[in-house]
Amino acid sequence: MKFSVLGSGSRGNCTFVEEGKTRILIDAGFSGKEIARRLASINRSPEQLRALLVTHEHNDHIAGVGVLSRRFKLPVYANSGTHRAAQAKVGKLFDRREFSTGGRFVLDDFTIHPFAVSHDTADPVGFIIKGGEHSVGYCTDTGRVTKLMEHLLGQCHGLILEANHDPKMLRDGPYPLPLKQRVRSSRGHLANGDAASFIRGLTGDSLRALVLAHLSETNNHPDLVRGIMEDLFSRDPRPELILATQGNAGPLVDLSSY
Numbered sequence: 001m002k003f004s005v006l007g008s009g010s011r012g013n014c015t016f017v018e019e020g021k022t023r024i025l026i027d028a029g030f031s032g033k034e035i036a037r038r039l040a041s042i043n044r045s046p047e048q049l050r051a052l053l054v055t056h057e058h059n060d061h062i063a064g065v066g067v068l069s070r071r072f073k074l075p076v077y078a079n080s081g082t083h084r085a086a087q088a089k090v091g092k093l094f095d096r097r098e099f100s101t102g103g104r105f106v107l108d109d110f111t112i113h114p115f116a117v118s119h120d121t122a123d124p125v126g127f128i129i130k131g132g133e134h135s136v137g138y139c140t141d142t143g144r145v146t147k148l149m150e151h152l153l154g155q156c157h158g159l160i161l162e163a164n165h166d167p168k169m170l171r172d173g174p175y176p177l178p179l180k181q182r183v184r185s186s187r188g189h190l191a192n193g194d195a196a197s198f199i200r201g202l203t204g205d206s207l208r209a210l211v212l213a214h215l216s217e218t219n220n221h222p223d224l225v226r227g228i229m230e231d232l233f234s235r236d237p238r239p240e241l242i243l244a245t246q247g248n249a250g251p252l253v254d255l256s257s258y
Contacts, residue, residue, distance in 0.1 A: 001134040001255045003158055006030075006038040008140070008213040009246035013061050015138060015160060016044060016252075019131025022109035026053045026127060026138050028064035032071060035064050038249040046072045051097075051107055054078040055117075056124035056141060057086035066090035077107070079114065081123030101125050115152055117142035120187040128152055134255040136160070140214045143188040145198045154204035157255045160244070161198065163212040163229075164189035165219040173219050189214065196228050208258035213244040 006014040012029040016039065023044065028035055036046050052074050055061055065086070069076050075095035078086070083096060099105050101123060104113045113128040119141045126139040126149070137156035139149060153159060170180055170191075182188050190198075195212065212225050222243050229241055240258075244250050 001131045001136065001158070002252055003136050003160075003255075004042050004250050004252045005160060005211050005213055005242075005244040006035065006042075006249045007246055008244040009215060009217060010060055011246055012063065013140070013214065014038070014064075016042065017110075017129055017131075017136055018044075019109040022050050022107065022131070023048050024051045024053060024107065024110070024129075025049060025068075026129075027055055027061040028052055028068055029060040029062060030064050032064045032067040035068065041249045042252045049074055052076045053112070053127060054082055054086065055126065055138070056119060056121040057082050057089070058121060058141070059089065061141075062086050062090055066093065069094045077105075077112075079123050079125065082121070082125075085122040113152070115148065117149075118144045118146075118187050120182065120185075128156065134158070136255075142190060143184075143186040145190070145194065150198065150201050154202045155206050156204075157206050157258070158209045158211070158253060159207055160211045160213050161195055162190045162214040163192050163195040163220070163225045164214050165191050165216045166221070166224050167191050167193070169221070169224075170216075170219040175218065183216075183219070189216075192220065192225055192228050196232060199229070199232055207239045208255055209240045209242065209253045211242045211244050211250065211253075215243065215245075217246060 003017040015026040073094045075097045077097045111130045114125040134157040136158040137153040138160045140162035
């Protein structure tokens, strides 16, 4: 099983996952042309994709969904609340597929479990994606973490987790007060310390690759994220720590290589 965060942040989010010949995207928050460019950087192409999964309807997660679906004849999987909320932005889709939050479904070589997260949208979700002997967890855009999330994500071999902001940088930064309140609310985004506490609480020992995603370019810094996370791991082997960026695709992580 392989995956790559093609970009993550307030200006666009998109993640590629593959198992065998099944290749999908989680969200498509860049233009179709930009997503094609980023796929090419990991030697993949939109023509190889099987489907798009959508977490929620904010534009930085759906900007390219409609054009990719229509141009490459891709089904788009989302729950009913997200489909309704996104419809005006994405337009007509090649194939609209619906799942229930909490209900597993099969997509070729994948078994996919969408689970509820806490964000200011209609019905936001994260995903557990299982393929072969490995699984990847995707959990961003949530203002809080729960015991359910710990239980679901604790057995994943790869994990993409939000580490959005440093509370002091957010407090002292340029955002207007209502936006600061939104970001730090229970339906906003995880602070670095929240992400670290979540990782510390995971009980499983399966984790091989941890990608920290959705870092704010205004209210966070990679050195802060890396410092707080590297202090967590005293066991051997430590999971590989990767920081997703806004500007370029991350490495293609092969979970079978660990």
